[in-house]
Amino acid sequence: MKITPLDIQQQQFTVRFRGFDQRDVESFLELVRNEFEELIKENNSLKDELRRKNEQVAKYQDNEQTLKETMITAQKITKDVKTNAIKESEVIVAEARLKAQEVLNSAQLRSLEIIEEIKELKRQKIQFESNLRANIETHFRMLEAEAKKAEEFDALEEKLEFLHKK
Numbered sequence: 001m002k003i004t005p006l007d008i009q010q011q012q013f014t015v016r017f018r019g020f021d022q023r024d025v026e027s028f029l030e031l032v033r034n035e036f037e038e039l040i041k042e043n044n045s046l047k048d049e050l051r052r053k054n055e056q057v058a059k060y061q062d063n064e065q066t067l068k069e070t071m072i073t074a075q076k077i078t079k080d081v082k083t084n085a086i087k088e089s090e091v092i093v094a095e096a097r098l099k100a101q102e103v104l105n106s107a108q109l110r111s112l113e114i115i116e117e118i119k120e121l122k123r124q125k126i127q128f129e130s131n132l133r134a135n136i137e138t139h140f141r142m143l144e145a146e147a148k149k150a151e152e153f154d155a156l157e158e159k160l161e162f163l164h165k166k
Helices: 005-010 022-165
Strands: none
Touching: 005 022
């Protein structure tokens, strides 16, 4: 059972022969009641302050928890961004290597085509030179044959002239 200042004030004592002086008891009770009331007020004030402090601590703990969660989320996001950046860079490098390989393959294929074209042009040159020589030789033989015929014709003409002069 809790005693309140009102309980102290209303407390009645029975008076007995040669008992306590009633005024002293009442003044002491008044003093105790006032002190008790002050202690209760101070206690209530301290309880209120403690409640406010506990609310502040709870608020700070909530803020701390939120901050921790935010930090963890930020760390996770940072890690994810780094991971994604690494993956993206790996993809870019792989694509660049693939494109470089394609360009290299294309260049090699084109160089093989050019080599084949050069070989074909050399073959055509050799064939052209061969055909040109054959044509020149044919024309030369034809000229020789014509020259031989012309010589024979001249010889025949001389004979005819000789026969004609006779």
